[in-house]
Amino acid sequence: MSACLASSAYALANDWHLALEHAIHRLQRIDGANLGLIYFSDRFNGVSAALIERLRAATGVNDWVGASGIGVLGAGEAELDAPAISLMLFRLPADSFRVFSGRNPLPRDFAAYGALIHGDPATPDMSDLILDMASKVRSDNVCGGLASGHSKTLQIANAPLNGGVSGVAFDERIRLVTGLSQGCVALPGSWRVTGVEEAVITELDGRPALKVFREAIGPALGADLRRATRNLQVGLCAEPGVQRAFAVRHITDFNLRQGSFAINDQVSEGQHLLFVKQDAESAASDFRQMLLGLRQACPEPPVAGIYISAAGRGAALFERDDSEVAMIGEVFDQLPLCGFFASGEIANCRLQGLTGALTLIF
DSSP, X not given: OOSOEEEEEEEEOSSHHHHHHHHHHHSOOOTTXXXXXXXXXXXXXXXXXXXXXXXXXXHXXXXXXXXXXXXXXXXXXXXXXXXXXXXXXXXXXXXXXXXXXXXXXXXXXXXXXXXXXXXOTTOTTHHHHHHHHHTTSSSSOEEEEEOOOSSOOOEEESSEEOSSEEEEEEOTTSOEEEEEEOSSEEOSOOEEEEEEETTEEEEETTEEHHHHXXXXXXXXXXXXXXXXXXXXXXXXXXXXXXXXXXXXEOEEEEETTTTEEEESSOOOTTOEEEEEEOOHHHHHHHHHHHHHHHHHHOSSOOSEEEEEEETTOGGGTSSSTTHHHHHHHHHSTTOOEEEEEESSEEETTEEESSOEEEEEEO
């Protein structure tokens, strides 16, 4: 049986005092709680230090990590572009975790086995920072998300901060299991990039990239490229032939004369890619498949869940902003849950995009 305990709460109100007090009131108190998570609407960025000060006074928990978001979520509740706060309290074994940031790096003598991290989307070398963090843990579970906001974003690592990455690392007594939903289904086929100029893909398997794209999606969509990009994206493969190991990227431009297309990421020659379809039906199917697979992988009932969804999902992809958390509740009943809508998701030690990542804690 796990040595961890957790409780969560979500509250929505235009006034930050009301939102915070409602969330605190709804939290189930845990004797000996020693770690807190907070995700808050970017509307409350200006009072982030006051949020942490009040939480410490109300809960007795000194260590807090989290991030701002254009929307936050909790058990059964989620809303984009709304003034809300989502909280979680943990009681973890003594000395089983360390909060870290650029100001307070992870101690070298701490044996980290996994980490929940948050990052600044304006940091240009974010993928490298995530890989660096992955090199410091003894498992392949670095999860989390990039803070989001309409203008400014914030991270919390015992204080509000900007830039780089921050978060909390856990030792071997805390187990993390992460499931990733790409929100899409792969079309048949995969190709090797044989011609590329940074983010512009000119050739696939030695043929004009745009011609390959049109053949893959069929004549109806191939004749209307603007319509095609509403529901079709590129999946950059982590490994050739591994259908679910890909990162979804947007197609940003077509060059009919050159026979190329551009995506919103750097591409390397020799990298493999596929094309994916993303719509409400595909997203719901993929999400349920991820949840059921995650449940089967659970060694025991989880103590808590942290769900981080892309800011481009919610009602834009599903029926409602809370559709994803409703499905989580159907599979993991009564699970304490918190999270936010991110500008980039971190799962399996990689920066993702347009995904939903559920991390279960044991």
